[in-house]
Amino acid sequence: MAAPLPPRPFTLRAAIILWLVISVLLAVASGSFIASAVMEDSDRAGFIGLGTLFGALAVLQLILLLPLRRGRRGGRELLSTIGIIVGVPIIVRGTPGLSLVAVAMLVAVLLMWLPQSSDYFQLTQPKAKKRFRLPGSR
Numbered sequence: 433m434a435a436p437l438p439p440r441p442f443t444l445r446a447a448i449i450l451w452l453v454i455s456v457l458l459a460v461a462s463g464s465f466i467a468s469a470v471m472e473d474s475d476r477a478g479f480i481g482l483g484t485l486f487g488a489l490a491v492l493q494l495i496l497l498l499p500l501r502r503g504r505r506g507g508r509e510l511l512s513t514i515g516i517i518v519g520v521p522i523i524v525r526g527t528p529g530l531s532l533v534a535v536a537m538l539v540a541v542l543l544m545w546l547p548q549s550s551d552y553f554q555l556t557q558p559k560a561k562k563r564f565r566l567p568g569s570r
Contacts (some may be wrong), residue, residue, distance in 0.1 A: 486510025
């Protein structure tokens with residue numbers, strides 16, 4: 433029988449809720465892009481591509497929330513990678529509607545790496561801390 437998980441810190445609970453909201457917003461954006469592609473004749477391929485991409489991203493984030501909720505480092509690392517790879521270019525480009533979602537992604541990434549969250553992952557999946565050593569020293 434597996435030991436019960438320690439209570440999640442506020443920072444991690446907030447990140448989980450934020451990722452859920454982001455996934456819903458991306459699913460809505462996906463539906464919006466696909467609906468626009470159906471309604472308009474021009475630039476259909478672009479709208480369908482963006483709709484498919486955002487839909488897949490929303491599903492992937494929801495799937496990765498499961499290991500995150502179980503205290504697995506892999507979920508945190510993959511969601512962080514997605515948040516940075518997707519969030520930073522959207523902010524740099526300055527897309528008005530998606531910039532809010534991108535900022536939320538980066539805030540969720542930050543919440544997952546704050547000391548309280550890191551301490552939780554140390555409890556659920558202990559990892560030996562490496563000590564810095566100079567090359568050639570014992």
